[in-house]
Amino acid sequence: MAETRQVWAEPLEDFCVQVFQKLGVAEEDAQITANVLVSADLRGVDSHGVARLRRYVKGIRDGMMIPRPEEKVVTETPVTALIDAGAGLGQPVSHRAMEKAIAKAKEFGAGFVTVRNSNHYGIAGYYAMMALEHDCIGMSMTSAAVLVVPTFGRNAMLGTNPIAVAAPAKNERPFVMDMATSTVPRGKLEVYHRLEKPLPLGWATDENGTPTEDGKRVLDNFKTQAGGGLLPLGGAGELMGGHKGYGLALWVDVFCALLSGAAYANTVYPKTADGKPLPSAIGHFFGAWRVDAFRPVDEFKASMDDLQQRLKNTPKAAGEERIYIHGEKEYEVADDRLANGIPLNAKVAEDLRAIGQELGVEYDLG
Amino acid sequence: MAETRQVWAEPLEDFCVQVFQKLGVAEEDAQITANVLVSADLRGVDSHGVARLRRYVKGIRDGMMIPRPEEKVVTETPVTALIDAGAGLGQPVSHRAMEKAIAKAKEFGAGFVTVRNSNHYGIAGYYAMMALEHDCIGMSMTSAAVLVVPTFGRNAMLGTNPIAVAAPAKNERPFVMDMATSTVPRGKLEVYHRLEKPLPLGWATDENGTPTEDGKRVLDNFKTQAGGGLLPLGGAGELMGGHKGYGLALWVDVFCALLSGAAYANTVYPKTADGKPLPSAIGHFFGAWRVDAFRPVDEFKASMDDLQQRLKNTPKAAGEERIYIHGEKEYEVADDRLANGIPLNAKVAEDLRAIGQELGVEYDLG
Numbered sequence: 001m002a003e004t005r006q007v008w009a010e011p012l013e014d015f016c017v018q019v020f021q022k023l024g025v026a027e028e029d030a031q032i033t034a035n036v037l038v039s040a041d042l043r044g045v046d047s048h049g050v051a052r053l054r055r056y057v058k059g060i061r062d063g064m065m066i067p068r069p070e071e072k073v074v075t076e077t078p079v080t081a082l083i084d085a086g087a088g089l090g091q092p093v094s095h096r097a098m099e100k101a102i103a104k105a106k107e108f109g110a111g112f113v114t115v116r117n118s119n120h121y122g123i124a125g126y127y128a129m130m131a132l133e134h135d136c137i138g139m140s141m142t143s144a145a146v147l148v149v150p151t152f153g154r155n156a157m158l159g160t161n162p163i164a165v166a167a168p169a170k171n172e173r174p175f176v177m178d179m180a181t182s183t184v185p186r187g188k189l190e191v192y193h194r195l196e197k198p199l200p201l202g203w204a205t206d207e208n209g210t211p212t213e214d215g216k217r218v219l220d221n222f223k224t225q226a227g228g229g230l231l232p233l234g235g236a237g238e239l240m241g242g243h244k245g246y247g248l249a250l251w252v253d254v255f256c257a258l259l260s261g262a263a264y265a266n267t268v269y270p271k272t273a274d275g276k277p278l279p280s281a282i283g284h285f286f287g288a289w290r291v292d293a294f295r296p297v298d299e300f301k302a303s304m305d306d307l308q309q310r311l312k313n314t315p316k317a318a319g320e321e322r323i324y325i326h327g328e329k330e331y332e333v334a335d336d337r338l339a340n341g342i343p344l345n346a347k348v349a350e351d352l353r354a355i356g357q358e359l360g361v362e363y364d365l366g
Numbered sequence: 367m368a369e370t371r372q373v374w375a376e377p378l379e380d381f382c383v384q385v386f387q388k389l390g391v392a393e394e395d396a397q398i399t400a401n402v403l404v405s406a407d408l409r410g411v412d413s414h415g416v417a418r419l420r421r422y423v424k425g426i427r428d429g430m431m432i433p434r435p436e437e438k439v440v441t442e443t444p445v446t447a448l449i450d451a452g453a454g455l456g457q458p459v460s461h462r463a464m465e466k467a468i469a470k471a472k473e474f475g476a477g478f479v480t481v482r483n484s485n486h487y488g489i490a491g492y493y494a495m496m497a498l499e500h501d502c503i504g505m506s507m508t509s510a511a512v513l514v515v516p517t518f519g520r521n522a523m524l525g526t527n528p529i530a531v532a533a534p535a536k537n538e539r540p541f542v543m544d545m546a547t548s549t550v551p552r553g554k555l556e557v558y559h560r561l562e563k564p565l566p567l568g569w570a571t572d573e574n575g576t577p578t579e580d581g582k583r584v585l586d587n588f589k590t591q592a593g594g595g596l597l598p599l600g601g602a603g604e605l606m607g608g609h610k611g612y613g614l615a616l617w618v619d620v621f622c623a624l625l626s627g628a629a630y631a632n633t634v635y636p637k638t639a640d641g642k643p644l645p646s647a648i649g650h651f652f653g654a655w656r657v658d659a660f661r662p663v664d665e666f667k668a669s670m671d672d673l674q675q676r677l678k679n680t681p682k683a684a685g686e687e688r689i690y691i692h693g694e695k696e697y698e699v700a701d702d703r704l705a706n707g708i709p710l711n712a713k714v715a716e717d718l719r720a721i722g723q724e725l726g727v728e729y730d731l732g
Contacts, residue, residue: 077475079445080659109443112476114660137620150677152686157677167620175620177613183606202606209683227681233607234599236683240549240568240606241599247543247692250673254503254533254541258669259660265676293446294480294625303624307616310631311516311523315593317575317602320518326613 004343007365012342013038015352015363016050020089022359023060024067029092036091036122041342044333047187048123051348055120056089057355065089065119071096079104081113082260090121090142094284098127098140101288105136109293115284116260120144124164125178125327131288132168135297139287140164143256146266147222148182149229151238151246154209156222156229157265160185161252166327168291169304176327181248182230186222189215189230202235204228211236256283370709373731378708379404381722381729382419386455388725389426390433395458402457402488407708410699413553414489417714421486422455423721431455431485437462445470447479448626456487456508460650464493464506467654471502475659481650482626486510490530491544491693497654498534501663505653506530509622512632513588514548515595517604517612520575522595523631526551527618532693534657535670542693547614548596552588555581555596568601570594577602622649 013034020030033056041049059065069088073081081100085093097113104111121127124140131138144159160180167175184203192199198213206212207227221228232245257264262283291300308325316323337343344352349365356363379400386396399422407415425431435454439447447466451459463479470477487493490506497504510525526546533541550569558565564579572578573593587594598611623630628649657666674691682689703709710718715731722729 075660077656077659080475080655082660108474109446110476110478112655112660137625149683150680150689152683152689153677154681154683157680165617165620167624175616177617179607179610179613183600200605205683209681209686233610234549235606239566240601241545241611243690243692244545244547244599245607247545250541250692251531251543253673254531254670258533258666258673259503259655259657261661261665261669264669265673267672267676289446289478289625290443291625293443294441294448294478295627299627300624303627303630304620306633307619307624307631310633311519314516314523315520315575317515317518317520317571320575323516323518324609326609326616 003346005346005349005365006341007344007349008341009038009042009338011365012041012050012344015356015361015365016053018361019053019057019355019359022361023057025060025089026068029089032095033089033091036095036126039126040123041344042334042337043123043125043330044337045123045330046345047185050352051345052120053355054351059119069093079108079111083113083115085115085118087117088119090119090282090284093118094121094127094140094286095130097284098130098138098286098288101286102131102134102136102138105131105288105290105293106134110287110289112285112287114256114260115286116257116262116281118262118282118284120282121284123178124162125166125176125330127286128164128166128178129174129176132166132174134288134290135168135292136288136290137168138164138166139285141252141256141285143253143262143264143283147186147230148232148249149205149209151232151236151243154205154207155227158232158246158249158253160230161249161256163248163252167304168301169308170298170301172305172308173325173328173331175304175308175325176330178326181233181245181252183233183235183245184230186219186230189218193219202231202240204230205236252285255285259285369712371712371715371731372707373710373715374707375404375408375704377731378407378416378710381718381727381731382416384727385419385423385721385725388727389423391426391455392434395455398461399455399457402461402492405492406489407710408700408703409489409491409696410703411489411696412711413551416718417711418486419721420717425485445474445477449479449481451481451484453483453485456485456648456650459484460487460493460506460652461496463650464496464504464652464654467652468497468500468502468504471497471654471656471659472500476653476655478651478653480622480626481652482623482628482647484628484648484650486648487650489544490528491532491542491696493652494530494532494544495540495542498532498540500654500656501534501658502654502656503534504530504532505651507618507622507651509619509628509630509649513552513596514598514615515571515575517598517602517609520571520573521593524598524612524615524619526596527615527622529614529618533670534667535674536664536667538671538674539691539694539697541670541674541691542696544692547599547611547618549599549601549611550596552585552596555584559585568597568606570596571602618651621651625651
C-alpha cells in the first residue's frame with residue numbers, strides 16, 4: 001500500500017475552495033468544484049478527487065480553463081436546454097445544468113440539459129445523485145479526452161465517456177451506477193504498471209491495435225500519440241461484445257458532444273477568442289425524470305428495496321460471498337471516511353501543500 | 367450453412383398479419399406486429415423475426431398473450447406516460463407508446479413512456495428508429511425473461527435487457543445501437559452448441575456460477591432451472607468490467623420494470639383475472655428527444671456524418687479492414703434482402719407452413 005495521510009473532508013474542501021478563489025474562481029463556483037472533488041475522495045474514487053487539483057490549477061494558469069467564464073443558455077425549451085460553459089471549470093456549470101434539469105423535471109416530468117465548451121467535470125455520479133433528494137432519477141454523461149479505440153480501429157477516437165444513473169430507494173441505499181464505457185480507465189493501467197503486473201488482455205491495445213499485456217507501452221504510446229489505447233467495455237473485436245462498449249461510448253458522444261456542439265473523435269471545437277484551440281472542449285449531458293410522473297414514489301421505492309434485497313440474498317457463485325448493488329461500495333467507503341478521515345496518498349498530500357505554498361493558502365491538513 | 371428458402375418481405379408480412387388476425391388480434395395490431403417481426407428478418411436479426419411466430423401463436427393460445435387486450439394509459443404528464451398493456455402482444459402497445467413519446471417530444475422537446483403488463487416486443491431498435499423520421503433521437507429498452515446472473519451471483523436474476531438508441535444523420539445512415547446488456551443472447555449459445563464449439567469463457571456460467579465452455583450444460587440448466595446463466599457484458603467478476611454489464615441490466619430493470627410496475631428479478635406481477643400468473647409480465651421504456659430542442663438539426667446531422675466518416679477513415683487494427691458504425695451492418699443486410707429476398711431457414715419456413723395449415727391461412731411463400 002502507498003503511504004497515506006489521514007485528512008478530514010471539511011478542511012480539505014475548505015482548502016480547495018481557497019485555492020480556486022486564489023486562482024480567480026468565484027466563491028460559489030469554487031465551493032461547487034471543491035465539493036465535487038472531495039466527494040470523489042469520500043466515495044473512494046481517489047483518481048477523480050483532490051489528486052486532480054494540480055490539473056485544474058495548471059488548466060486555469062494555462063488559460064485552458066477560464067476562472068470566470070461567460071456561461072450562457074444558448075437554447076431552452078420547457079424540458080431541454082443547451083448551455084455554453086464559456087470554457088470554465090466543468091463542475092460549476094454541470095451543477096447548474098443538473099439543477100436546471102431537475103427543476104424542469106419537477107415542473108414537467110422530465111428535464112435535459114446539454115453543455116458544451118466545458119472542461120473535466122469530475123465524477124459523473126455526483127450530478128446523477130443530485131436528483132435523488134427530489135425523488136427523481138438522475139442521469140449524467142460526459143465526453144472525455146480521446147483514449148479509447150473503436151472496435152477494429154488502431155487509434156484512439158473516443159473518450160472513456162462515462163454514464164451515470166441514480167435512482168432512489170426507500171430503506172436501502174440508492175442505485176448509483178457510474179461507469180466508464182471502456183473496460184477500465186487509464187488510471188487502472190497506471191496502477192498495474194506501478195505494481196509491475198501484466199495487463200489482462202482486453203484492457204488495452206498496442207500501437208498496432210493488438211491487445212497487449214504491456215501497460216508501460218500503452219502509457220508511453222499515449223504520450224507520443226503512437227496509436228493504440230484503451231479498449232471499450234467488452235474488449236477487442238466483437239467476440240466478447242467490444243462493439244457494445246464502443247456503441248455506448250458513441251452514444252455518449254452523440255448526447256454530450258454532437259447534441260451540444262462540443263469536440264468529438266479528435267475534432268477540436270470551439271476556439272478561444274484569440275483563435276487558440278481548446279483541447280478539452282468537453283460536452284456533458286444531464287437528465288432527470290420525476291418518479292411520480294410515471295408511478296407513485298412509495299411504490300417505486302418499495303420495489304427498489306425489494307429488487308436490491310432479492311439480488312443481495314440470491315445464492316452466490318462458487319467462491320464468492322457477496323453480491324453488490326451499484327453505489328453500495330462507494331456509500332460504505334464514504335461512511336468510513338466521514339467517520340475516520342480520508343487516507344490521502346502522501347504524494348498527493350505533498351502536492352497539495354506545494355499548491356498551497358504557491359498560492360499563499362495555508363495547508364494545515366496533516 | 368443451414369438450408370434456406372428465399373422469401374419476400376411483403377408476402378411474408380401479409381402472411382403474419384393473417385395469422386394474427388385468425389388468432390383474434392385486431393387488424394392494426396396484427397399489422398404492427400407483423401411489421402416488427404419482418405423488419406427483424408430484413409435487418410438480419412433472424413432470432414427475433416418470423417422464427418418467433420410460433421411462440422406468439424402459442425402465447426395467444428395459452429392465454430399468456432391477450433389478442434384484444436384492454437390497453438390503458440394509467441398516468442400521463444406533458445412529457446411522460448405509463449401504459450398498462452393489458453397482457454397483450456408487446457409490439458402494438460410499444461408502437462403506440464413510442465408514437466406517444468415522439469408526439470410529446472415534438473410538442474415539448476422530449477417524451478417518455480413506460481409500459482407494464484406487456485410481452486416480448488421484438489427488436490428494441492425498431493422503436494428507437496421510429497424517432498428518426500421526426501428528427502428526434504429515439505430510445506427503447508425492455509425487461510426480458512430472466513437468464514442473466516448478477517456479478518458474483520450463481521442464479522439468473524436479470525433479463526438480457528437490451529438498450530437501443532437511434533440518432534439521425536444527413537448523408538450517412540443513422541446511428542442505431544441495439545444491444546443486449548449480456549455478453550451474448552441465449553441464441554448465440556444455441557448456435558455454438560449446434561456447431562459443437564466450446565463457448566468463449568465470459569459468455570455463461572454453469573450451475574455453480576463458474577464460467578464454462580459447455581454450452582449444452584448452460585442450455586440444459588435453463589430448462590431445469592438448475593442455476594447459472596448468461597454473463598453480463600464484461601463477463602464474470604469485475605476484472606473485465608462484468609459489474610458494468612450488470613449495472614446496465616439493472617438500469618434497464620429500473621426504467622422498464624420498477625418505473626412501470628412490471629416483473630423484475632424473478633417476481634411475477636401482475637396476475638390474470640382468474641389469478642393465473644403471467645410469467646412474461648414484461649415492461650418497456652421508450653424515449654424521444656427532439657434534436658432542435660438542443661441544437662439546429664442541420665448542424666447536428668452534419669456532425670453525425672462527420673463523426674461517422676472520421677471513425678470509418680481512421681487506421682484499422684492489424685488484420686482488420688473495416689470499422690463499423692452501429693446499425694450499418696443491419697442497413698446493408700436490409701438493402702440486400704429487400705432486393706434479393708430473405709433467406710428463411712428451411713425449418714422456420716416449414717413451421718410457418720404448419721401454422722398456416724393449423725389456422726387456415728394460405729402459405730404461398732416458396
